[in-house]
Amino acid sequence: MDTPALASQPCPDDILAQSAALMSSQGYHGTSMRDLARTTGRSLSGLYHHFANKEELLYLINERGFSPLLANAERLRGEYRSGNGRPVAAGPASAALLCDLIGSHLGYFGSHLNEMRVLMFGTQPMSSAHGQAIRQLKERYTEIFNFAVGQYIEARREAATATEIERKTYLLFGMMNWIFGWYSLDEHGPVEALAEEIYTTFTKGCLALRPAAARDE
């Protein structure tokens, strides 16, 4: 009898990678199990040895694609906090944290473009349990960036409100994530240079105070 992959044996990486490639260009619903069987060089039924159903495959792509990125971000925040009995000035440290986070994000993006594209299509096609799990990973990740942006601003000008920090964090994510639609190594150079440009643009830009008349809350 087949064991229908209750997360028992790990799903082979080549299946996940090739599925991500297909889904990133055609979408989840636009990619059929027969497409996947053909490109992975397996039979249709053979695929079901590695995951219970198509939806779980989507979950695995999301989970395995995103976890290393989150782990790295959590490590960076941990280093920032442990070096923070504050003999070191908070200013340079918060700049370094933000810079490292951006570099980590874009570096991973550049080498996992397909998985990141799938990730951005959203959790909507997933079962509530799987969708919830992925959404939690994303929230934890967002929270780290939110923290870093808050620390950066706090060390340099009058404190921003929580929702202002949140908005600015989303602007930063916008600059970083939008590259999925236009970036190519040949035309735009290595991601490291791009990361630096985004870091510079964001940090120079986010410190501006809004005119008092337009202040929110």
Place this chain on the structure above:
Amino acid sequence: MDTPALASQPCPDDILAQSAALMSSQGYHGTSMRDLARTTGRSLSGLYHHFANKEELLYLINERGFSPLLANAERLRGEYRSGNGRPVAAGPASAALLCDLIGSHLGYFGSHLNEMRVLMFGTQPMSSAHGQAIRQLKERYTEIFNFAVGQYIEARREAATATEIERKTYLLFGMMNWIFGWYSLDEHGPVEALAEEIYTTFTKGCLALRPAAARDE
């Protein structure tokens, strides 16, 4: 005999709006003609009175959703150029152009969220002719922003290379377009305030010079 809508009679707006709403949350392939018939309160076959096939419906959503936005941007650029026998200083004028473009973009985004989401899913499911048409609209639109960003920078610091301007334009689009994933009127206030924040962040950020060591080209 039915005339299968060779762009003859215009497709009713309610069909386009409700189709965009459905497709924006489930994707093109994830939305069936039966879904559309149910939500528009029509029969399955009755839908085909207004467009030749599902793919043309996608094209119509894209075309009708994007055209007003492009027209507005072209008008703004026209006004900028006509006011440019340069008695007026180029600096303030280029700032106003950029500010207006951002305001136009976000204003339209805010009131056509579903159509814009569909637009961002890409032209891939469309036939080559339709896809090509939409891609051209997008290119003309991008080119206008590219022009505005170039003018803005040129009036304020040493000239940037074409690819640097292009990259910065994409960063701006990233900040603006990414809002589709997080923005809600209740939590984040009116789009006008957001437009101003993006304008400020971008203009303050984009003038920074990259350290010579990292200069490209």
Place this chain on the structure above:
DNA sequence: TTCGATACCGAACGAACGTTCGGCCTGTCA
């Protein structure tokens, strides 16, 4: 040498898909 688990397959299932067809109303205009 037998055993059981692992990795895989061909063939088929029922359901859902996009699309088509013939016909039915309800106006308008001659």
Place this chain on the structure above:
DNA sequence: TGACAGGCCGAACGTTCGTTCGGTATCGAA
């Protein structure tokens, strides 16, 4: 009053979908 076109159906077409089932080849442990 009759002809006709536009807007819309119900029912069905052939195809493709995700998934299942019974079976086979391989291989390390007993």
